[in-house]
Amino acid sequence: MAVVRIPLLAVDGGGTKCLAVLVDRSRQEVGMGRSGSCNYQGIGEEAASRELIAAIAQALEDAKARNGLTTLSQHQTTEQVEWEVECAVFGLAGLDTVHDRQVICGMVENVLQSLNVNVRHLIVENDGFAALLGATGGKPGILVIAGTGSIAFGVNEKHQTARAGGWGHRVGDEGSGYWIGKQAIMAVLKDADGRGEKTILKELLLPYVGLTRVDELFNWTYSSHYSVDKVAELSPLVSQAANANDQVAQTILQVAGEELFLAVRAVMDQLEMKNKQFQMILQGGVLQNDERVRELVIERVNRYASQVVIENAQNAPIYGVIAKGLAYLDSQVDGK
The missing domain is CATH 3.30.420.40 (ATPase, nucleotide binding domain)
Known part of the structure; x- marks a missing residue:
């Protein structure tokens, strides 16, 4: 050999x-x-x-x-x-x-x-x-990821580390593609029941997953076709609905941005970085492709700690x- x-x-x-x-x-x-x-x-x-x-x-x-x-x-x-x-x-x-x-x-x-x-x-x-480490080159910084899942990681000048969020799709991952997709499914079901606001998400989601009726969506969520990745794929449809002035979709994305900011703030507070200058790196499909979510996170972070330098991830x-x-x-x- x-x-x-x-x-x-x-x-x-x-x-x-x-x-x-x-x-x-x-x-x-x-x-x-x-x-x-x-x-x-x-x-x-x-x-x-x-x-x-x-x-x-x-x-x-x-x-x-x-x-x-x-x-x-x-x-x-x-x-x-x-x-x-x-x-x-x-x-x-x-x-x-x-x-x-x-x-x-x-x-x-x-x-x-x-x-x-x-x-x-x-x-x-x-x-x-x-x-x-790849995003900051080992320097102090916070990385917030919102892709299929979501999480915030940070490291300060003392090389201490902290994290917030990232507790998985069943009980966490707020602001992630999966979370956004799940909220969209829930909104469609609430609309059908008359428990929620009217939304065009039904017209976008059902064809995407190959369905024609809302009751089929219920069966789909408990079938072998349902997966974390598949639900996360629905996130761009929520962005599409929001761009068409759908209030339900806009609210979902607003809450997503707020949740991601809360994760960043938690890491910042744990590492006592609020009054320090550092990089915050945005990574993942939600933050890189959805302007509403990205701008809301940036606005909230700048209001909380104005000295932060915010960048998109450059290195994989x-x-x-x-x-x-x-x-x-x-x-x-x-x-x-």
């Missing part, structure tokens, strides 16, 4: 996709793989493991195809190779509690073992903290994961 040595394996696994990147000593990417969501809270441990395996295996095969690994024969498959990785960093969604850490670390170790990947130093952390979260691994590798060199 051939042995191939790789300095760094970086994995960014969120609620939408999983990205695995191999990096060499010159900090160049030598392999990349991509798969679907690997958030075990949303799809289960077994399915999350499959997605992790798919992304990492693809990255390993990509490294072989690029001919960057001269010790690997063109006729040897990934299964016939033992991979020696000096440092592996996993930034994974769903790592929110001590129990989550136990589950995810066990899952990661099993995934690596199944791929014949031996890791000398393993780092597993929440994907949000990795994204924060994977760069934060890579930066974490490179920092470890550099520390090992400096320590010799």
